[in-house]
Amino acid sequence: MSCKRLKRGFYSKPSPNLAKDLLGKYLVRQTHQGRITARIVEVEAYRGSDDPASHAYTGMTARNRVMFGKPGLAYVYFIYGNHFCINIKAGREGVPGAVLIRAVEIIDGLDLAFKNRNVKSTVELSNGPGKLTKALDITRIHNGIDLTDSPELFMCDPTVKEPLEIVATSRIGIKSAKERLWRFYVKGSGYVSRK
């Protein structure tokens, strides 16, 4: 699997723009047991004080401070007592913004992913934000790590590009700002969380 690691400059754009650019990119998880490579097929963009659905809407807290950090950091948080979600910090340092990874297609390291999740089908492995973090063994210890630098978790650009058709819809699981079409997914992918 050959691909180029994404550099900091790639992430320093507003989150809705970064969200679209992340579709089709690879998220790579390197553990002592092996490597899992996943293709991103569904994302959501979140911003700051202008986005009531964002964790950063009311300003910086101990939890969301990564959303104000350097572009390319991982923001991992725990939700509903059971699940982790992973976001990628987008935009300039000091300006809150992040892209939630909602679904991926695991293309390499399937045996490892199946060990992490008790399911039978490859689709069920990673077609939801809480599912993919479990399949890739991403937890709170990854909060704040630098995807441009970390050996165990990073993003890269596949050398072989496939044409993508992107669909924009309103975000899922939120109660405000639903008029914003900041959820993006790859049309035709069987791995998106909801159609």
Add this chain to the structure above:
DNA sequence: GAGAAGATCTCCT
């Protein structure tokens, strides 16, 4: 320090 809500998943009916 207490109470409530949450960017979800899974099991059970």
Add this chain to the structure above:
DNA sequence: GGAGATCTTCTCA
């Protein structure tokens, strides 16, 4: 299709 699980974080007093 519906509700329970389960616990962190924030808000308010």
